[in-house]
Amino acid sequence: MSEVYRFSKTVTDGDGTMRGLLGGKGAGLAEMCRMGVPVPPGFTISTRCCISYLDEGGQLPEDVRADVMEKMKWLEAELGKSLSGDGPPLLLSVRSGARVSMPGMMDTILNLGLNDRTVAKLAEQSGNERFAYDSFRRFIQMYSNVVLGLSHSDFERILEDVREDEGVDLDSQISLDGLKRIVEEYKDLVLEETDQAFPEDPYDQLWGAINAVFESWNNDRAILYRKINNIDHKWGTAVNVQSMVFGNMGDSSGTGVCFSRDPSTGEPGPYGEYLRNAQGEDVVAGIRTPFKIDDPNDPESMAACWPEVYQQLLDTLGVLEKHFGDMQDTEFTVENGRLFLLQTRNGKRTSRASLRIAIDLYKEGLIDKHDAVRKVEPDSMSQLLASEFDQDAKQKLLDSGRLLGRGLNAGPGAATGVVTLSAEKAVELQEEGIPVILVREETSPEDIAGMHVSSGILTQRGGMTSHAAVVARGMGKPCVVGCTTMVVHTAEAAIQFGKRTIREGAFISIDGTTGEILEGKIPTTASPLIQQLSAGTVEPGSEGEQFALLMSWVDEIAKIKVRTNADAPADAKIARLLGAVGIGLCRTEHMFFGEDRIQHVRKMILAADESTRNEALAALQPFQENDFYELFKEMNGMPVTIRLLDPPLHEFLPHGDSLIEGLAHSMGITSTAVRHRVKDLEEANPMLGHRGCRLGISHPSIYRMQVAAIVGAVVRARAEGIDAQAEIMVPLVGAQAELDKVKASIQPVVREADLDLPIGTMIEIPRAALTADEIAESADFFSFGTNDLTQCGMGLSRDDSGSFLPLYIDAGIYARDPFKSIDQKGIGKLVSMAADMGRKTRPGIKLGVCGEHGGDPDSIRFFYKVGLDYVSCSPYRVPIAKLAAARASLEEGA
Known part of the structure; x- marks a missing residue:
């Protein structure tokens, strides 16, 4: 089976569906050729070859080498040119192309095939000696850097010296003699640094370039980019060998990059830049500041200088966008007034642009609702909610x-x-x-x-x-x-x-x-979107309207619901504005730290007898009740899952001398007594110590006070016509008997008010997952606390593992940070097992997840497959989670 795929207007072996094999660039080139778009012909060496090359220690298989030679003969016949220099010179570009765009991370070589003989032929054929030597100096510099590993800056110094000697500012202004001088000094530099002359044989150059592009898959910047963007290291890159077209042949030639829509705002219409008498690297490297494609006020714009080519580019962009159903990012070269496209891909864009483009493409009839949801990356929604400067x-x-x-x-x-x-x-x-x-x-x-x-x-x-x-x-x-x-x-x-x-x-x-x-x-200050939603000033065509429309489609599609983690009314309000359908985790301990209540908490902890402790709890109860009431008001008609006190008691006690003395004075005890109590409560590993339901069993009055506050808030809210939907969650349960013990203590408080509130538990330690069938007999719902389940199940501390986790990820022991994206093979298996066992015991049991994993798209995809009813995440990740949930549903139906 061939691993080398041709593309041209006459013969094309691949197509746009073959991204995994041809990479995004190769698939795009093949598809454009099939569409009749003007593309310089060439061939693509598959990503499989890259993996094979790297696995074999940098050796290109002989059958692939033979296949490349066969395709080179085809390409020479297609163009009537010769790489070896026996006829009109054929020059090549050799470029990488992973299945997803990795801009600038891997290597490119242009003008391959030039040497002392072919540069003279190129000058003769083109009638432009300056162009030929400009191409030669570019090739030597690029090849020496990419293939030979020489420093780019050493070549730049030679270039700067010649510009300075000739008194010019731009490379395009250097004289022919200056370019010839540069070529010779470049070759001298190569000889000096490598003890070998710059390679003259075009096929030696070609093999060196292909190997270098494969090698660049594992350069430091490419590896880091893949880590940042969660791209699989095993994919590899394709190599695209393409016949050169030249933008550096004079003022009727040039090169540029153009988007079919503005990648920053999403506004329809061409958006891009170009340079005359230049090659592609001049634009993307930022060495020269280019001109706009379309600027009515700029006589240097492409529309003004090359109106016919500009119109052809516009027409081509329209065809591409309609064909691919997305905003396109294209690279093009104009050679003596003739347009060629070198690449097209779905363009990278800001979240604001992504939202508008998805909505506009739908309204223009190019895509349906499902496609629109697929166009918006879940994580990009965080940009849409980012703050802006206080004006x-x-x-x-x-x-x-x-x-x-x-x-x-x-x-x-x-x-x-x-x-x-x-x-x-x-x-x-x-x-x-x-x-x-x-x-x-x-x-x-x-x-x-x-x-x-x-x-x-x-x-x-x-x-x-x-x-x-x-x-x-x-x-x-x-x-x-x-x-x-x-x-x-x-x-x-x-x-x-x-x-x-x-x-x-x-x-x-x-x-x-x-x-x-x-x-x-x-x-x-808050983002414009948050301001619009908060003020209720969403206008037609505004970002707020676009967001609301997208979220309405998401709600139609998603099968898994999204709640929020919120302890304060302001957070609950934001989450509801962003589409949360309830609160999946209210951490009651966060309500204990307010200045008006922390002293009562500390008195409760330090109480020498039950009477004093109850007195402190009675003082705390109105604060808790009002906190819950305010949450019920914000979430009217939506479930609010309230976790009873979870952390160990020592976290609430003061440690500074002045704070200890103040507390001792207010309680009428000595500072020494306070210090002794603080020391008594300290634990070697508080994560596994006296906390959660263990605290509720040891000190049942604490949980009874909290449940009384919940009950009081529900009664008060419902009396005012607010549909308060409280759910009580008992943390850190590892045995059914623990949950039964806590329920026996708190249920009378609920029943005394003639209420029937669901009481469930957080599955956050491995034993709970392993005995979920038993615990389900006593629990109305499970909420998976995957943060602590990860800590206990993997033996990792979130607070301390940062020193070595990056090493584990670099070494491939863990694919990703397990606290950011759930470990599906290990911790995920506990979640799946517990869900299955819980449903067997109680078929209708409600299953959710709270914690950071509830806002991670990959984790949400996993939770969807497990069959959870909802995920819960921080307020500003609600849109991310909703979009990820919808896309998970679409993947199932694909």
Whole structure:
């Protein structure tokens, strides 16, 4: 079976469904050829070859080498050109292409096939000697960096020296003699650094390039990008070998990147940039600031300079978008006025753009509701809810002259942090808890770690499709690029705006929505969406309306419901606005820490007799009752699951001398007595100690007070016409007898008020999961506390495992952090087993999950397969969870 697939207007072996085998780029090229889109012909070496190459220690199988040679003969015949230089020269691009886009993470080589003989033939054939040598110097630099491992900066210094000697600013202004000088100095550098001459044989060049692209799957930046984006390390990359078309042949040639819709806002219409007399790397690397595709006020725009080519590009984008049913991100080259597409893919976009594009595509009849839900990535919804700058505070800085400059608004959002001029420094500061703004002349793929940890990104050069812009949008980072009034002085550890110098370590604020850069810190406010929903000012066509429409489709599709974790009315209100259908976890201990009640809690703990303890509990009960009442008001008609006190008592006691003395004075006891009690309550491992239901059994009056407060709040709310739906959850149960003991203590309180409130338990220790059939005899519902179930089941502490968990993930022992995404093989098996056993005992038992896993899309997909009724997560992750739940339902029906 062949592992090498051709694509051209006459013969195409693959198609757009073969992303796993051909990678996204190869599948896109094959599909465009089938559609009749102008694409330079070539062939794709499959991802299977990459995995085989890496498994075999860097050896390309002989049958694949033979297949490549056969496809090269086909390509030469297709174009009437020769790679070996025996006829008109055939030059190649060799590019990576994983099944999902990894912009800039792997390697590319352009102009492959040039040597001293073919460069002369290229000059003769094209009638443009300058173009030929410009292509040659580009090839030597790129090949030397990617294949030979030489430093890019060493070649850049030679280039800068020639520009300086000739008194020009741009590479495109360097003379022919200057280019020839560069080529010779480049070759001398290669010989000096490697002790070998630059390879002349085009097939040696080709094998070196193919191997290098396969190798780049495992370079540091690609590995880190896959970790950040949860991309499978086993997928591998395809290699796309494609005949070159040239954008550097003069002013009638050029290159660019264009989206069919604005990737920042989702607004329909072409959005992109191009450069005349340039090759693709010039645009994406941010080395030159490009011109807009379509700007009525700019005579340098593509629409103004090349109106016919511009219209052809527009028509092609429309065809592609209709065919693929999504916003397209394309790379194109114009060679002497002729348009070629080099790539198309579903474009990366901000959450705001993602929402609008999904809704607009539906309204335009290009997709249905199910497709629209599939278009919006669940995790991207967090960007939609991100804070923005407080406008009054920002205006004060503007009025005081603190505006430093403006750039291109490449990634919406607001970010404040200290100026940091290297990715390494950004990582270092972030580990210390310091927010950073990564500031670079232009970012490169090597900056990926720093970009990941930064609050925002700012660059001196580059356009809206530069590396910084594309990666920042994919990460949801505020980003400002192309701030040409800023100069980065790396050696001096400073940046300069005119006469103003900002040192590394000083705070700046960037507004990725407006492109403004300001000196100092600016506080943030709620996102526009939250403001619209809270104020009830959702207008037709607004983001709020788009969000509401998407969530209505989600509600139609999703089979698993989404509740929220909330202890305060404000959180409950936000969660309900965002679509929560109840509270899955109210942590009552969070209500104990208020200044007006903590002293009562401490008196209760330190009480020397039952009478004193009951007195303290009686003082606490009205506070608890009012807290629950306020939650019932917010969640009128929706279930509110209230977990009884869970943490050990020592967590509520003071540790500082002044606090201990104050408490002792208020209770009329000695400071020594308080200290002794604090020491008595300390535990070597409080996670496994005297807490949860064990505390309720030892001190039943605590749980009776809490249940009395719940009952009082329900009675009060219902008397006012509020449909209070309380559910009582007993934590840390490991045996049916424990739950029975607690129920015997609290049920009389419920029945005395003539109420019938469900009483269930949290399944959070392995024994509870293993005996779930017995516990279900006494429980009205299960709520899986997967945070603690993970800790107990895996023998890991969330507080202490951070020192070694990254090593486990790097080594492949765990695929992901088990506290962020549930360990499906281990802890997940406990959940599945407990769910099955619980339902066998009590067929109608309600099953839910609370904790961080309730907001993780991969975990939600698993919980859906297990058959849970609901998940519960933090308020701002409710839309993420709802969307993930709907997509899980769609996957089942696919």
